[in-house]
Amino acid sequence: MTADEYLAFLEDRAPVRSRMLRAAVICVLGFYLACFLFDLWLLGDVTLLSAILRFGVMLPIAIGLLFYINGRHPIERKEVAAILVALLANISWCVILVSSSSPGVLTYYYAAASFQMAVTIAAASPFRPALRATLFTFCLNYSAIWFLEGSTPAYVIQHLAVYMPTVIMTLFASYQLEVEAMTSHVKVQENEALKRELSRQNKDLARLSVTDPLTRLANRRGTEMELARLRTESPQMAQRVVLLVADVDHFKAFNDAYGHGAGDDCLKRVARAMRRSLPIEAHLARHGGEEFLAILADADADMAPALAESLRRAVRQLGIAHGFTGDRNKHVTISVGAACGAVEAEGDFDRLLDIADRALYAAKADGRNAWRVSLENEAERVVA
Incomplete structure (x- = not known):
């Protein structure tokens, strides 16, 4: 674990450490007072x-420590404060025992191991602070042991035989925890990283499922989703829609003459040109093969001619040479059919698409590189 990861780990565990520390202080305080x-x-x-x-010194200090732990302070400072209070309690206890002339003091001093456990495990601090506190407690206890009534080197060795396993096991437990x-x-x-990656991949898959891989426009499924969105989120906008169907003129001849690579590049350039020519809120999709479809919601019928002409002009201005059209047009062009109406119900779009297709066929019949808008029983067209 790197230094940054370790800091993130400590920060992540701060709430848990704070709760454990508060519980440990209450338990140790109760035990310390009961030892009276x-x-x-x-x-x-x-x-x-x-x-x-x-009761006069340690109890008020411990109560102050609890208030400090409940405050909004860094957990590291709370743990240091708890360890310092535990060490102060250890010092107070040593003072009590050193001041006594009772023969039971030597037996009682074996309880020093309890302070060892308090500073190593109960404080719930990281291993390194616990190790430093352990060393200080060890030095404190084995400095005071020589001042006990009746203490001898043999007693100190015997005490060490009990105390050292406690030191080792509590340090091991702290490290293991x-x-x-x-x-x-x-x-x-x-x-969490796997979940984020999975979520990202799912989003990518969802995006790919509605995106044409060649032109990066929406595909038919993307169009279906856009229609569903209009019906559910913007039903009023779905009442007035301009639908445009564009088809690349003589594309099969272009593909056969120049190759599929050139054909793919041609479709990508046509798609980009049409996307730039439409309003940003318009939905543009590859409907299949060399056919494209555009939907502009909340649009008046009188906008259709301008939109259709904008598409036609954008593609013609690309100037992609096409010497196999069989007519006077020697560049890649499109024909556009447009229809206006509502797409509120499931069948509305298919009906509108059929009307736009008929307008597209009419534009192709008139020599291509043209557009036709179906406005009820009227028809308007322009040929460049």
């Missing part, structure tokens, strides 16, 4: 000192 009963039982000569340090948390974090991040 042991002080009464084993250390009768320092009862007053114990009460002052436990952090490793498991980091592993879980990495897996969650990997799963």
Whole structure:
């Protein structure tokens, strides 16, 4: 895990660490105060000192720590504060035991391992701060042990035999907990990355399913989705639609003469030219082969001639040479048929498309490179 990933891991676990820290402080505080009963039982000569340090000093500090943990502070500072309070509690406890002349003090001092567990595990901090706190606690406890009533080198060695396994096991547990948390974090991040990648791929697939791979325009399915969107999201706009059907003139002859590669390039250039000539809100699609379809919603019927002429002129101005048209046009051109009406119901589009197709055939019959708009029973056309 890189440094940035580790910081992200710590930040991600901050809420959990804060909750665990608060619970640990409450539990350890309760245990620490309950140990006053042991002080009464084993250390009768320092009862007053114990009460002052436990209830007069440590209890207010621990309450202040809880308020601090509940505040809006970085979790790292909360954990450091908790460790410092635990170390202060350890110091207070050592003062109590060192001040006692009771013979039970040596037995009681084995409880030093509980402070070890508190600073290593209960604080729920990352392993490195826990390791530093462990070393400090170890040094503190084994500095104070020599001042206990009746302490001998043999007792210190015996104490170490009990204390060291606690140190090793708690450090190992702290390290293991952090490793498991980091592993879980990495897996969650990997799963999230996979979900994002899957979502992106699904979006790409959805986009590809409605996109013609050659011209990058919408395909027939894309047109169906656009019609469905109009009907559901903009029913009023679906009441007034201009539908244009454009067909590349003599395209088969162009393909046969110049090759399919040139034919594909021709269709791509024609598609780009038509897209630029239409309003940005217009829907343009490849309807199949060399036929294209455009839909402009919320459009008046008198806009159809201008739109049709705009398409025709845009393609003619490309100047793509076509010497096999068999007529006077020696460049790639299109013929356009247009119809106006509503697409509110399922059958409306097919009816409108049939009207536009008839207008397209009329334009081709008139010599191509032309357009015809069907306006009820009227017909308008222009040939360049």
